[in-house]
Amino acid sequence: MGKMIRHIAVALASIFVAFIASAQSDGVMTQYYEVPTYYNPAAAGETDFVKIRGGSRLQWVGIEKAPKTFLMTADMPVRLFGKRFGIGAVVRQESRGLYSDMAAGIQAGYKFRLLKGEFTIALQAGMVNETFKGSEVYIPGDDDYHQPTDDGIPTSDLTGTSFDMGFGVWYTHKWFYAGLSCTHITSPSIGLTMEGSESTEAQSYEFNVGRTLYFTAGSNIPIKNTLFEVMPSVLVKSDFTFTQAEVTARIRYNKFLSGGIGYRYQDAVSLMLGVDFRNFYLGYSYDYPTSAISRASSGSHEIFAGYKLKLDFSDKNRHRHKSIRIM
16 A cells, blocks of 8 residues: 555656646535635624634545645624625644645625625635645656656745635524635646755746635524534535535434534535534534545544634614623
């Protein structure tokens, strides 16, 4: 297995040094319904809470250098000049093979009432950094296709940073929500240079972050005369070359304990559990691969934790103060 992984790394390096490498850099998240602002900046400020979510994903456990993702999001609604806005921030770090990247962005959206619901139009601006660990490239001595002295294969670590933008539209109704967004709308091209060097010799290495479209939708459906509610959701993503869809069906009891199953087309089936206790949230999901990768991996694990704080936008108690004796 180790030898196979090394050969895969060499193949990745070969593709990378063809002067232009292009990839979809957004990480996979099974609990996408908990971090909607990661996919769509217009989801910021959807509720009257300050919401913070942080989590980590270990993908394809058992495979060396498989993707590992860390994600943190925060968002809240604000009122300015009598209008309602949503603001947020997102940070993601991911490593996969010899590549690693970090992206960070701030989000701002304008909200307005229409069609018995609320629309939000938002932009996200930030940066994306890409790193390639050329120092870890390994070429076996019996490799008939690659030479260790090949100038096209980097043997030093490379890194680069570029400006990044996203755009989204989000609609919230009493019974459902839906959103459409595009990340990396500028399709940033990252020129990679040797770490700690300003040399122009490495400028021929380039990494293109491809645009990705997302469609998200879901609903909370209460079951009459019970404390249960059904929470279906769907996520469809496309980078204009590859399209993938996943559906999730969860049930929540008394707004406290939730569980469900999901399916990512031609990739994995998922089980998830979640607990809401007062203002805290804890969620876990497990993916079992349905593709041939199941021969090498036992699956993927993902955990999220979060906190939310209620905001009061009413004028009712604006001038009322508590006595410090009872605070």
